[in-house]
Structure formats: C-alpha cells, structure tokens
Amino acid sequence: MRLSHLASTVNPFADVDTVHAHCDLMCGTYDPELARIEAESCYNAIKKYHDSDDELFRQRAILIKEERADLAKEQLWVLWTDYFKPKHLDDHPNLHDLFWRATKQAGDVKKSLDIADAEKLLDLIDEIDEVFKATGGWEGARLRKPTGA
Amino acid sequence: MRLSHLASTVNPFADVDTVHAHCDLMCGTYDPELARIEAESCYNAIKKYHDSDDELFRQRAILIKEERADLAKEQLWVLWTDYFKPKHLDDHPNLHDLFWRATKQAGDVKKSLDIADAEKLLDLIDEIDEVFKATGGWEGARLRKPTGA
Amino acid sequence: MRLSHLASTVNPFADVDTVHAHCDLMCGTYDPELARIEAESCYNAIKKYHDSDDELFRQRAILIKEERADLAKEQLWVLWTDYFKPKHLDDHPNLHDLFWRATKQAGDVKKSLDIADAEKLLDLIDEIDEVFKATGGWEGARLRKPTGA
Amino acid sequence: MRLSHLASTVNPFADVDTVHAHCDLMCGTYDPELARIEAESCYNAIKKYHDSDDELFRQRAILIKEERADLAKEQLWVLWTDYFKPKHLDDHPNLHDLFWRATKQAGDVKKSLDIADAEKLLDLIDEIDEVFKATGGWEGARLRKPTGA
Amino acid sequence: MRLSHLASTVNPFADVDTVHAHCDLMCGTYDPELARIEAESCYNAIKKYHDSDDELFRQRAILIKEERADLAKEQLWVLWTDYFKPKHLDDHPNLHDLFWRATKQAGDVKKSLDIADAEKLLDLIDEIDEVFKATGGWEGARLRKPTGA
Amino acid sequence: MRLSHLASTVNPFADVDTVHAHCDLMCGTYDPELARIEAESCYNAIKKYHDSDDELFRQRAILIKEERADLAKEQLWVLWTDYFKPKHLDDHPNLHDLFWRATKQAGDVKKSLDIADAEKLLDLIDEIDEVFKATGGWEGARLRKPTGA
Numbered sequence: 001m002r003l004s005h006l007a008s009t010v011n012p013f014a015d016v017d018t019v020h021a022h023c024d025l026m027c028g029t030y031d032p033e034l035a036r037i038e039a040e041s042c043y044n045a046i047k048k049y050h051d052s053d054d055e056l057f058r059q060r061a062i063l064i065k066e067e068r069a070d071l072a073k074e075q076l077w078v079l080w081t082d083y084f085k086p087k088h089l090d091d092h093p094n095l096h097d098l099f100w101r102a103t104k105q106a107g108d109v110k111k112s113l114d115i116a117d118a119e120k121l122l123d124l125i126d127e128i129d130e131v132f133k134a135t136g137g138w139e140g141a142r143l144r145k146p147t148g149a
Numbered sequence: 150m151r152l153s154h155l156a157s158t159v160n161p162f163a164d165v166d167t168v169h170a171h172c173d174l175m176c177g178t179y180d181p182e183l184a185r186i187e188a189e190s191c192y193n194a195i196k197k198y199h200d201s202d203d204e205l206f207r208q209r210a211i212l213i214k215e216e217r218a219d220l221a222k223e224q225l226w227v228l229w230t231d232y233f234k235p236k237h238l239d240d241h242p243n244l245h246d247l248f249w250r251a252t253k254q255a256g257d258v259k260k261s262l263d264i265a266d267a268e269k270l271l272d273l274i275d276e277i278d279e280v281f282k283a284t285g286g287w288e289g290a291r292l293r294k295p296t297g298a
Numbered sequence: 299m300r301l302s303h304l305a306s307t308v309n310p311f312a313d314v315d316t317v318h319a320h321c322d323l324m325c326g327t328y329d330p331e332l333a334r335i336e337a338e339s340c341y342n343a344i345k346k347y348h349d350s351d352d353e354l355f356r357q358r359a360i361l362i363k364e365e366r367a368d369l370a371k372e373q374l375w376v377l378w379t380d381y382f383k384p385k386h387l388d389d390h391p392n393l394h395d396l397f398w399r400a401t402k403q404a405g406d407v408k409k410s411l412d413i414a415d416a417e418k419l420l421d422l423i424d425e426i427d428e429v430f431k432a433t434g435g436w437e438g439a440r441l442r443k444p445t446g447a
Numbered sequence: 448m449r450l451s452h453l454a455s456t457v458n459p460f461a462d463v464d465t466v467h468a469h470c471d472l473m474c475g476t477y478d479p480e481l482a483r484i485e486a487e488s489c490y491n492a493i494k495k496y497h498d499s500d501d502e503l504f505r506q507r508a509i510l511i512k513e514e515r516a517d518l519a520k521e522q523l524w525v526l527w528t529d530y531f532k533p534k535h536l537d538d539h540p541n542l543h544d545l546f547w548r549a550t551k552q553a554g555d556v557k558k559s560l561d562i563a564d565a566e567k568l569l570d571l572i573d574e575i576d577e578v579f580k581a582t583g584g585w586e587g588a589r590l591r592k593p594t595g596a
Numbered sequence: 597m598r599l600s601h602l603a604s605t606v607n608p609f610a611d612v613d614t615v616h617a618h619c620d621l622m623c624g625t626y627d628p629e630l631a632r633i634e635a636e637s638c639y640n641a642i643k644k645y646h647d648s649d650d651e652l653f654r655q656r657a658i659l660i661k662e663e664r665a666d667l668a669k670e671q672l673w674v675l676w677t678d679y680f681k682p683k684h685l686d687d688h689p690n691l692h693d694l695f696w697r698a699t700k701q702a703g704d705v706k707k708s709l710d711i712a713d714a715e716k717l718l719d720l721i722d723e724i725d726e727v728f729k730a731t732g733g734w735e736g737a738r739l740r741k742p743t744g745a
Numbered sequence: 746m747r748l749s750h751l752a753s754t755v756n757p758f759a760d761v762d763t764v765h766a767h768c769d770l771m772c773g774t775y776d777p778e779l780a781r782i783e784a785e786s787c788y789n790a791i792k793k794y795h796d797s798d799d800e801l802f803r804q805r806a807i808l809i810k811e812e813r814a815d816l817a818k819e820q821l822w823v824l825w826t827d828y829f830k831p832k833h834l835d836d837h838p839n840l841h842d843l844f845w846r847a848t849k850q851a852g853d854v855k856k857s858l859d860i861a862d863a864e865k866l867l868d869l870i871d872e873i874d875e876v877f878k879a880t881g882g883w884e885g886a887r888l889r890k891p892t893g894a
Binding site for chain 6: 625627629634636640738739
Binding site for chain 4: 801802804805808
C-alpha cells in the first residue's frame with residue numbers, strides 16, 4: 001500500500017509529503033460546508049419557530065433542530081479527527097479549543113431557542129473554515145472547488 | 150402559520166411568492182454539494198482501490214464506496230422531493246428523468262470499480278447543480294453562498 | 299458476473315431478458331408493502347392523537363409520525379430508483395410524477411394532523427402498488443406471495 | 448378491523464377487552480412480512496453469491512447479507528416485544544423459544560453462505576406468521592390485508 | 597475456522613467447550629452495563645422533566661427519553677439473542693420471560709413520566725445482570741472487568 | 746429551569762456548584778466503559794481474524810471492526826464534548842490532545858490488522874478513564890457504580 005502515492009492521485013498539486021504524510025483514511029473528502037449546512041438548518045428552525053404560533057409546527061422545529069445540531073456536531077468531530085494532522089497544530093495552536101467550543105456550541109443550540117446561539121455556531125464554523133482553507137482545504141480534501149466558487 | 154412569510158425570513162431577496170409558494174418543509178437548507186461530496190468519496194475510493202494491492206485496504210475501499218454511494222443517493226432523493234416544486238418542471242421538464250438517472254448511477258457506482266462510473270455520477274450531479282442554480286439555488290435554499298464562492 | 303442469469307435464480311419463470319435486463323442490484327427484494335406499513339403507522343398516529351388529550355401521548359404521536367413518514371418516503375424512493383426500469387416507463391409514463399407526488403405527500407403527512415393527508419398517502423401507495431403488480435411485482439421481486447395472499 | 452376501537456385503547460374510555468387490552472404502544476402496525484422481506488434478501492444474496500465468480504460482487508453479497516440479516520433480527524425483536532401480549536402465551540407457550548431460535552437463526556445467516564440457513568430462517572418466520580395470524584394478526588395490527596391477499 | 601479455539605483467545609480460562617460451544621458471533625463483547633447506561637438516561641430525563649417548568653426543556657426530555665429507551669431495548673435484545681446460549685436456560689428457566697418483561701418495561705418507560713417506571717426498568721436490568729454474572733459474565737464476554745471493579 | 750438543582754437530583758453528593766456549573770445537557774449519563782466495550786470488540790475481531798483462515802469469517806471480522814471502531818470514536822467524541830467542562834482543563838491540560846490521539850487511534854484500528862493498534866486504543870481509553878475518575882466520574886455522571894465495582 002503506497003499511501004503517499006494514493007494521496008497524490010486525488011490532487012497532483014497537493015503537497016503530499018507534508019499535509020498528507022500521515023493520511024490514514026481512505027477517501028479524504030472533507031469540507032466544513034457539511035457542518036455549515038446543518039447549522040443553517042438549526043438557524044432556520046429557530047427563526048421559523050418564533051414566526052409561528054402553530055403548536056405542531058413548533059414541536060417539529062424543536063425536533064428537527066435537535067437532529068440537525070447533532071449532525072453539525074458529528075461533521076465537526078469528523079473534520080477535527082480525520083482531516084487535521086499534528087503538523088497543522090504548529091500554525092493553529094488553538095485548533096483543539098476551537099473545535100471544542102464549536103461542538104459545545106452545537107450542544108447549546110439544542111437547548112436554546114435564541115437565534116444568537118445558532119449565529120454563534122455559524123461563526124465558529126466559519127472560523128474553522130478559515131483554518132481549513134489555510135491548511136490546504138479544498139485543494140487537498142476535495143476534487144475541486146464548488147462550481148460556483 | 151405564515152409559511153410564505155417564514156421563507157422570506159431566510160433571505161429577504163428571495164422571490165418568495167414563486168419559488169417558495171408551495172414550501173412545505175421546515176428548514177429549507179438544500180445544496181447539491183451534499184451529494185457531490187459523497188460522490189467524490191466514491192471517486193476517491195475507486196482510484197485508491199486500483200492504486201493499492203493491500204487486501205484489507207481494498208476491502209475497506211469497497212465497503213466505504215457502498216456506504217458513500219448510498220449517502221449520495223439519499224441526498225439526491227431529498228433534493229428531488231423536498232427542494233424542487235411543481236413550478237420548476239415547466240422550465241426543466243427533464244427534472245424527474247435527470248434525478249432517476251443520477252440515483253440509478255449512484256447504484257451503478259456501488260457495483261462497479263470503474264472510475265468512469267464515478268465520473269458519470271459526478272457529471273449528473275453537476276447537471277442537477279445547474280438546474281438548482283437556475284431555480285434560485287443558493288439564494289433560496291442557503292443562508293449565503295459558501296465563503297469562498 | 300452473469301447478472302441476467304442471477305436474476306433468473308430468484309424466479310425461474312420471470313421474463314429475465316426484459317424486466318430484469320438492466321437489473322443492477324444484488325438482492326432484488328422489493329414490495330410496496332414496506333412503504334404501506336409505515337404509512338399505516340402515520341395514519342394510526344394521527345387518529346390516536348385526536349382521540350387523546352394526554353400531552354405526553356400527543357407529543358409522542360407527532361414524534362413517531364415524523365419518523366414513520368420518513369421511512370415511508372425512504373421505501374418509496376428505493377422502489378422508484380431500484381425496482382423500476384426504463385422499460386416500465388413505456389406502459390406507465392406517469393411513473394415519475396406518481397412517485398414525486400407520493401414522496402411529497404409523505405412530507406405533507408409530517409406537517410399535518412389531518413387524517414385526510416395520511417389517507418391520501420395510502421391511496422398513492424396503492425396506486426404505486428397497482429403499477430408494481432402490472433410490471434411483474436411479487437413474481438419478480440419476491441420469493442413468493444405473502445402466505446395469506 | 449375497528450380502528451376507532453384500537454384508538455380508544457389508548458384512551459381509558461374504550462372497549463379494550465380483547466387482543467389490545469395491554470396495548471401500550473402508539474401506532475400498532477406490525478407484520479411478519481417486514482422480517483420476511485429482509486430474510487428473502489439474505490436468501491437472494493447467498494444464491495447470487497454462489498452463481499457469481501466476481502470478487503466485488505461476492506464481497507457486496509456478504510456485506511448486504513450482514514445488513515439484511517440484522518434488519519430481519521430487528522423486525523423479529525420488535526414483533527416479539529411490541530405486538531405479542533402475555534395473554535398470547537396461553538395458546539402459544541413456545542412463543543419465546545420460537546423467537547429466540549428465529550433471531551439466533553438470523554445470526555447464523557450472517558456467518559453462513561449455506562442457502563439452507565436462509566431457508567431455515569424463512570421457515571421460522573413463517574412459523575411466527577402462523578402465530579401472528581392465529582392471534583388476530585392482520586385484523587388487529589394492520590389497517591387492511593395486502594391488496595392481493 | 598476453529599471457533600472453540602477463537603473463543604479461548606479472549607479468555608484462556610473460559611469453559612470453551614460448554615459456554616462457548618455454540619458461539620456463533622464474532623466479537624463477543626457483551627455487558628448489561630450498556631443497557632443500564634441507557635436506562636439511567638431515561639431515569640434522569642424523567643427526574644429532570646419534573647424539576648423543570650421550561651417547555652423546551654420538557655419537550656427535549658421526552659424526546660431523549662424516547663431515544664434512550666429504544667437503545668436500552670436494543671441492548672437487551674442483543675444480549676438475549678447473542679450472549680445467552682441454550683445451555684443457560686437449564687439454570688435460568690425464566691430467562692426468556694425476564695427479557696420479555698424488561699424489553700416491555702423499556703416500552704413502558706417511553707409512554708410514562710413516572711419515575712417508578714424507570715426504576716422498574718433498572719431493577720429488571722440488574723436482575724439480568726445477576727444472570728449474566730452467574731453464567732460467566734465479565735470473565736467470558738469482556739477482556740477484563742472495569743478498572744474500578 | 747434550575748439546572749444546578751437538576752444536576753443534584755442525580756447525585757445529591759456531587760459538588761454541583763463546581764463540576765456541574767456549566768452542565769448544559771439533559772441526561773448526563775457518561776462512562777468511558779461505552780468506548781472501551783467497542784474497543785474490546787475491535788481487539789477481538791483482530792485476534793479472531795488471525796486465528797481463522799475462513800474467508801467469509803475474515804471479511805466479517807474486517808466489516809465488524811470498521812463498525813465498532815466507528816462506535817468507539819463516537820463514544821469518545823461525546824465524552825470529550827459533553828462530559829468534560831472548561832474547569833477540567835486546569836488539572837488536565839493534555840485533555841484535548843489525549844482525546845485527539847485516542848480518536849485518531851480508533852481510525853488507525855480501522856486500517857490495521859495489528860493487534861498492537863487495538864491495544865494502544867484500549868490503553869488510551871484507560872488513560873481517559875483515569876481523567877474521568879479524577880474529575881468526579883461515576884459519582885457525577887452515573888446513578889451508581891457498576892454492581893460489581
């Protein structure tokens with residue numbers, strides 16, 4: 001198994017020896033967008049909750065928020081453990097703390113109906129997205145940028 | 150419950166009366182990127198399968214491809230049923246056929262180790278992405294475009 | 299791999315060259331009953347919701363309806379993509395539209411407590427069941443009819 | 448089937464006397480068909496495994512058999528715990544043992560490529576189906592018989 | 597495949613010829629603690645429900661209780677079918693009935709907000725734990741006792 | 746909602762004002778045993794893989810190891826984000842790094858058939874267990890110690 005070679009098949013321009021040196025996963029498709037999309041659902045669920053006075057609608061908003069916040073958390077955990085490598089910590093020493101605060105914030109979104117909590121989660125995901133891009137991001141972990149990007 | 154009003158809270162510039170007129174779901178966060186990310190994983194799994202001669206690695210590649218192709222299928226189904234509205238069929242009369250071929254192609258990716266099958270799935274998702282954008286796409290179904298877009 | 303041969307092992311009397319010509323899945327066990335059973339759960343959940351004035355009971359009814367409507371949707375999607383073949387469209391040109399309306403109706407059942415919505419979903423599944431039977435149905439996709447049939 | 452009767456078992460003002468006297472679940476849609484359909488998938492997976500000499504196909508057959516046998520087990524457990532009531536044990540004293548053997552057989556199907564193991568699982572499910580029907584079965588736990596029945 | 601040998605690799609002191617004679621599963625890690633932990637979550641959810649008058653908090657308590665009671669049920673089913681062997685029935689003839697009552701009690705916990713229902717579930721799991729230990733328990737099904745034990 | 750009060754209902758002897766001060770979750774049942782049980786399954790799967798020369802058995806060992814390593818990872822993530830509080834970092838400044846290494850090790854167990862990898866995962870979970878106990882552990886997050894402890 002030639003893993004350093006494998007990594008380079010995904011993107012011939014990636015700095016295989018460094019970023020992917022410790023690559024130990026198979027499919028390497030990571031993107032903070034996955035967490036962001038779930039967090040946007042939480043944001044929408046809270047907004048719509050407050051705009052409605054229908055009880056069924058409101059109960060479903062809470063139910064869906066619970067589920068979506070869980071998925072956001074899950075996507076963040078995967079990114080933290082599977083995408084980021086020890087080398088990234090040198091330039092981003094707050095990486096662990098950032099992910100801890102973001103996943104805890106996803107937990108806060110579950111117990112809250114305050115739109116500010118969803119906004120804070122979105123901000124933390126954007127902060128993670130900055131680090132993702134600074135460490136190679138789309139170039140290394142996606143086949144190509146989103147078509148609109 | 151004022152759903153047309155709710156829709157507009159997500160994006161004040163969306164053409165609420167048309168695109169969202171029949172909006173019947175709560176959280177409205179849709180994006181073909183979700184299907185594309187899973188399809189890229191399938192693509193990588195096939196590529197890496199052929200670059201490896203390690204048996205464990207190859208078995209895991211098949212296992213993960215199976216799982217990821219299922220997720221791509223699921224994301225496409227959700228988009229088809231939940232995002233698109235009867236009105237969209239007027240301008241895109243091949244919508245149903247396009248989604249049928251794309252989800253069947255995700256099935257083909259499961260039973261194939263031919264990289265061309267994964268590429269064909271990616272192409273079909275891109276074709277769906279075009280329709281998604283032509284019908285409002287990110288403006289209507291996301292809080293905002295990806296930060297890099 | 300001799301897939302047309304495989305298909306015939308399930309039922310030696312099936313018209314393998316036609317119906318199963320494009321068969322690309324492994325296990326070929328399909329039945330609209332799967333969707334119907336979940337839709338019946340939705341029907342019961344709504345009925346029982348209205349017969350109760352217990353708050354816990356009512357919340358659970360909504361929660362279970364949400365989950366079961368999702369499963370009904372999922373079963374319909376699988377049937378659409380995996381069981382039906384291009385050939386079937388000739389005799390059933392409304393196939394795509396039928397499945398689109400049925401899966402959208404499953405979405406409507408989620409946001410409704412009107413028993414008529416569950417009934418409409420059951421009717422659409424019965425309509426699909428007619429097409430399923432007309433295209434070979436139990437003979438091709440099951441080992442045998444239900445014992446009571 | 449008397450749905451209004453069923454509904455009323457939840458509500459203390461109803462005619463609760465017979466099969467549903469201890470009914471403590473909400474939606475009461477049970478049917479051994481659910482387990483049988485999964486068991487048929489296992490049967491097909493084993494058959495097709497032996498008819499193929501394609502390695503990818505064979506690995507997928509094992510993977511899908513594993514998953515489907517799990518679902519058969521799950522459906523049997525639900526039936527045992529949720530549908531059957533203490534009263535049913537009087538006429539069917541072997542009920543527990545029957546379900547134990549059937550769920551263990553589903554476990555055997557996972558570790559076997561012998562078609563006889565899948566057949567034995569199907570037989571045990573049919574045996575359970577007999578008890579299901581003898582205890583009210585479709586009349587009590589479904590809205591109506593399958594349309595072909 | 598030498599299964600009796602495999603079993604002994606887990607614990608060289610286990611009575612392989614008897615307890616594990618029919619061992620048909622791969623990984624053999626069983627422990628009633630798994631069910632107990634979920635049942636404790638149900639207990640906590642009910643306790644906290646009554647201590648709160650916040651509507652969101654209460655709805656989430658019900659939602660989480662539903663989910664956790666399901667997991668407790670699932671863990672009990674796995675233990676019943678996969679850990680216990682026919683031989684164990686000789687010394688514990690009430691085994692089936694005990695598991696039936698415990699899984700039904702997990703169902704009762706779903707429809708109840710009475711702390712006594714959660715306590716009864718915990719008691720039944722403890723009763724199962726006694727049988728688990730009497731039949732070899734940790735020695736046979738775990739690599740070692742919990743470090744604090 | 747009086748969360749500090751709620752926490753104390755679980756264990757009246759817990760130091761509610763400190764450990765639970767930031768408690769933001771509902772049910773608070775945490776235990777590294779959950780991760781350890783899954784890691785033991787991985788250990789067993791690797792052991793049994795090497796003791797067998799049956800191809801089906803070996804494929805299933807890999808499949809189950811993949812699944813169980815994922816569950817171990819998940820349980821570790823939950824513990825990291827939901828059980829531990831900022832205060833715990835003072836006495837255990839390596840907490841984040843410990844969890845990062847443990848979850849990465851769970852990833853390594855997926856791609857390895859070396860028993861040393863499973864042992865290393867078990868060791869890291871034991872290390873986490875020490876921190877768990879030092880921070881209150883069973884007293885704060887369980888209703889009581891395991892009956893055998």
